[in-house]
Amino acid sequence: MFVDAVIETDRLRIRPYQLKDVDSLYEVVSEPNFYQYVPEEVPTHDDVRKIVEWSMDCNLKNTKENIIKFNLAIIDKEYDELIGYCGLGPFDLNKNKVELYFGLSEQYRGMGLAKEAASAVLNYGFNVIGLNEMVSTVHPDNIASVKILESLGFVYFNTLKDLPKNEAYFEGHNYYVIEK
Template sequence: MNCPELKTNNYRLRAFETKDLNRFAQYRAQKSVAQYQSWSDYTYQDAVALFESTDYFRFAVVGQWYQLAIALQDSDELVGDLAVHFIDDEQVELGFTVAPDFQGQGVATEAASALLAYLFSELGKHRVVATTDANNVASYSVLEKLGFRREAHFIQNIFFKGAWGDEYQYALLSSESKFK
């Protein structure tokens, strides 16, 4: 199955294209974006490597991660991305990153809503999970707005960027979702 293109009122969710990579690397390299992410110094070469390792013609393969571009409907400008990991046949992991100049404008909520509808309605997935740093209020606020339930608070479970940190685990079942 090919990577879907999904549309919202304001955004297109689609496979990354080479034209996106410079912008992608630029916003991921910003300290405020990298703060709660696994990377510290994201480079253009990192963006190219990720793009080249993603097979958008074989979408939804168990065990694989995919980055979906969040682009403005009118200009196709990249404003963020969604990470999608197909854990097994029934469960998917979700992540999101929004460029700083578009944060606080509902981008992640609107984009993730469209992806959740696709995952539950079109692909028939049972459960979507997400993990976030317990200090990342913006991230867990989006998850809670989408209807995710906080299932766990892991205390000092990860040694991250030189210190022990807490994480929250969230989940949303198809049966609980308003996105169908």
């Protein structure tokens, strides 16, 4: 369910990270605007390698009841190329909630691929893993991601504000919820 997961769509193969993904994943996440709306620093190549290794370890430990992190590579089937990531993991502000997230290389945006990947992972979470609810956060200026979430059936719940200092990077983000 986690280690050997392969989620197929018409144009994409979505699968757990592998060591061979490090260079391609680093190329994607180090694009100039990739982290424009993400409340994290751009990782170094070594950071990406550690994330991939940690993700592989998480998949050995993930269970339906406790998803540590389920990081997935988005592969363009036509070119067999890693073009982004998506996945499920505990929501930083409430570890009892499972968050859906996704990010795509700039050259592949605007083609419906992010929605295709997010939809596939959403369905996998509900129908294979057995989740009953998922959440997602998005910066309100990230109109493309807002449209994707809303088109998938996510409902705006609130705007995150007055957060503790250690979680301030989510300040002003919109919080969305979807139930099975």
